[in-house]
Structure formats: C-alpha cells, structure tokens
Amino acid sequence: MSRNSFRENEVSVLETNEKAYLDMCRYILEHGAxxxxxxxxxxxxxxxxQMRFDLSKGFPLxxxxxxxxxxIKSELLxxxxxxxxxxxLLKHNNNIWNEWPFKQWVESDDYTGPDMTNFGLRSxxxxxxxxxxxxxxxxxxxRILEDGTFADTYGxxxxxxxxxxxxxxSSQGHTIDQIKQVIHDIKTSPDSRRLIVSAWNPEDITPDRAALPPCHILFQFYVVNGKLSCQLYQRSGDVFLGIPFNIASYALLTHLIAExxxxxxxxxxxxxxxxxxYTNHIEQIKTQLSREMRxxxxxxxxxxxxxxxxVEIEDITLDGYDPHPRIKAPVAV
Incomplete structure (x- = not known):
C-alpha cells in the first residue's frame, strides 16, 4: 500500500468514527435550541x-x-x-455515579453536616x-466502603x-435476565427482530425507585454476514461528558456479546x-473541536x-490509545 493510500485509509477510519461525534458537537453549537x-x-x-461507528475500523474511544x-470498563461490568x-464502583476507584446517592444522603434526616443544597452548581x-x-x-x-449498612441505605x-x-x-412476579436471554436468542435465532434489551420500566422511573431514570433506555442487536451490530436509543445525552462514555461502553458491550x-x-x-x-460545557467543546483527531x-x-x-477489568485492554489531554468540566446533577 502506498503512503497516500495508507493516509486515505486512515482518514476514512477517522471519518467513520470520531468524526461522527465531532460533527454532532458542531451541529448542536450551530443549530441547538x-x-x-x-x-x-x-x-x-x-x-x-444519530451516529454510526464501524467497529471493525478501530475502537471508538x-x-x-x-x-x-x-x-467505562468497571461501569459496564x-x-x-x-x-x-x-x-x-468505589472499590475500583470509579466515582462517576457518586453524585446521585450523595444527594439522597445530604437530603436525608440522617445527614448533619453543612448545607449541601444545589451542591453541583455551588461548588x-x-x-x-x-x-x-x-x-x-x-x-x-x-462510609460506603467501610459500613455495609450505610452502603445498603445510601449507596x-x-x-x-x-x-x-x-x-x-414482571407483573406476574417473575424475574427476567434480559442479557442472558438476548445472548441465547442471538445464538439460536440470529435473524430475529426481537433481539432487544430494555432498561425503561415505567414503574421504576420515580425518584423513590431509581436515583436517575435510565438515559440509555433500549438497545437492539442485529446479525448479518457473521457480524453483530447494536443500536442504542438514548432518551437524553450529555454530549460532552456522558456521550463519549456511552459510545465506548456500548461498543465494548457489542464486542463482548459478539465474542x-x-x-x-x-x-x-x-x-x-x-x-x-450544557451551557457550562460550551468552551470545553470548542477546545475539543480545535484539536486534530488521532x-x-x-x-x-x-x-x-x-x-x-x-470477565474481569484486567481482561479488557486497549492498544494504541494516544489521546489529547483530558478536558475538565463539571457534572450537572
């Protein structure tokens, strides 16, 4: 392959993967309400x-x-x-879900510390x-790590x-393991149009039953020519902080299910x-858009x-990840 052909192939790979995300960022900055x-x-x-990522052309991180x-690995597992x-998650030094249970604790009668109202914005x-x-x-x-009773109540x-x-x-009092079921169905009925896992249960989206109603609410698998594809429907997405995680997480899930x-x-x-x-992420997005893809x-x-x-966390690794530096931004809670 000539140097020019290699470069054209490399650009094509980038355009079918990371460029899809960056194009969405540009679109929202220009046309978002x-x-x-x-x-x-x-x-x-x-x-x-909608974005599409060809998983045969690199992992979309x-x-x-x-x-x-x-x-991403520890959360998916x-x-x-x-x-x-x-x-x-805390045992694996993963803090991405802390704010929601923390909010439940500081709003409870058991909390006796300083006022934490609107801690996300105030901090x-x-x-x-x-x-x-x-x-x-x-x-x-x-306390979550050291006190099992406290963890059960507030973690x-x-x-x-x-x-x-x-x-x-289920409404009949049974439980359904959707992941095991969809794996079985992919193996036995790969042409099925019902290869679906749903996280959206209308009974369970109230604050007393779930800290945060599911954002990525349904995903569907599709098998053709010996390849497994996955489509996610996400009701709501934080483009700067959340969506990059979601892309990589569901790409990883697709790899794991395919294996x-x-x-x-x-x-x-x-x-x-x-x-x-989020309006307090706009400058961070602009910084990211100024950088070249790798x-x-x-x-x-x-x-x-x-x-x-x-599968354990150490069983999953990346080769050749050479990103630009991290860009910090606050989480909206």
Missing amino acids: HKGDRTGTGTLSTFGY LTTKQVPFRL WFLKGDTNIRY QQDDDFHEQYKEQMNRFKE DLGNVYGKQWRNWE ECGLEVGEFIHTIGDAHI PLPSLKIEKEGKSIFD
Whole structure:
C-alpha cells in the first residue's frame, strides 16, 4: 500500500468514527435550541440525532480528549453483574455515579453536616463551599466502603441499569435476565427482530425507585454476514461528558456479546432523543473541536474459557490509545 493510500485509509477510519461525534458537537453549537433543564444549568439542545461507528475500523474511544477507559470498563461490568450499589464502583476507584446517592444522603434526616443544597452548581461558584463539598463527599465514600449498612441505605441507586438488564421484575412476579436471554436468542435465532434489551420500566422511573431514570433506555442487536451490530436509543445525552462514555461502553458491550456468540463485530449505531450541550460545557467543546483527531485504538479481550459474566477489568485492554489531554468540566446533577 502506498503512503497516500495508507493516509486515505486512515482518514476514512477517522471519518467513520470520531468524526461522527465531532460533527454532532458542531451541529448542536450551530443549530441547538436554548432550553432549561432539571439541573438549572441550561443547555443547547437538538432532538433526534444519530451516529454510526464501524467497529471493525478501530475502537471508538475519543482521541480529541482523554476518556478514562478504566471507568467505562468497571461501569459496564457493574451493569453486567446486575449490581446497583456504588460500593463496587468505589472499590475500583470509579466515582462517576457518586453524585446521585450523595444527594439522597445530604437530603436525608440522617445527614448533619453543612448545607449541601444545589451542591453541583455551588461548588463551581464558591471555592470555600467547594472545599466543604469535597470533605463531605470523601466522608460519604469512606462510609460506603467501610459500613455495609450505610452502603445498603445510601449507596444503592435503586432500579437502574444492572437491575433492569439482569433482574427485570414482571407483573406476574417473575424475574427476567434480559442479557442472558438476548445472548441465547442471538445464538439460536440470529435473524430475529426481537433481539432487544430494555432498561425503561415505567414503574421504576420515580425518584423513590431509581436515583436517575435510565438515559440509555433500549438497545437492539442485529446479525448479518457473521457480524453483530447494536443500536442504542438514548432518551437524553450529555454530549460532552456522558456521550463519549456511552459510545465506548456500548461498543465494548457489542464486542463482548459478539465474542460470547462467536461473531465478528459490525456497527454501533447511536440514536439520541435530546442531545444537549450544557451551557457550562460550551468552551470545553470548542477546545475539543480545535484539536486534530488521532488514530483510534484497538480493543483486546482475553476471555478464553470465561463467559461474559466472568470477565474481569484486567481482561479488557486497549492498544494504541494516544489521546489529547483530558478536558475538565463539571457534572450537572
């Protein structure tokens, strides 16, 4: 292959993967509508956006900013275990779900520390408050790890993804393991149009049953020519912080399910309802868009003799991940 041909191929790979995400960012900056939101932060929003990622052409982990793959791995394995308590995540130094159970604790009668009302916004605006917030959050995490009773009370997120994927409660009182079922169906009926896993249970989206109603609510698999593809429908997506995680997480899930079923990987298709950029992420997005894309990494899964449910974090690795530096941004809670 000539140098020019290699370069053309490399550009093609980038254009079919990371460019799809960057194009969405540009579109929302240019055409997004100003909308209020639950957190009080404000967003630029568009409705109904779709991206496609060819998983045979590199693993779609963004290179225009560093995305911590170890957090994506531990979160996905947490989902696949059917776990809903952040204790597992904290044991693996994963803090991405902390804010929601922390909010439940500081709003409870058991909390006796300083006022943490609107801690997400206040910690960005007030340095003294930010120090108080960090101190209370560290105490909260320590108690989750050290006190099983406290973890059971305040560390559990309720009927979120792990519960719905692995232990869906039917109206007849039975439980359904949707992940095991869809693996069985892919193996036995690969042409089925019902290869679906749903996280959206209308009974379980109230605050007393789930800390956060599922954002990625339904995904469907599709088998053709020995390749497994996956399409996700996501009702709501934080474009700067959340969506890069979701892309990589569902790409990883597709790889894992394909391995389990003896298939190659095809595409990951990401369909988003409300795709939004928080107003306090706009400058970060612009910084990211100013950077050049780099070649995507490749994924390695060492699961010989293991089922998808036995895979450990160290069994999943990346080769060739060379991103631009991380870009910090606050989480809207």
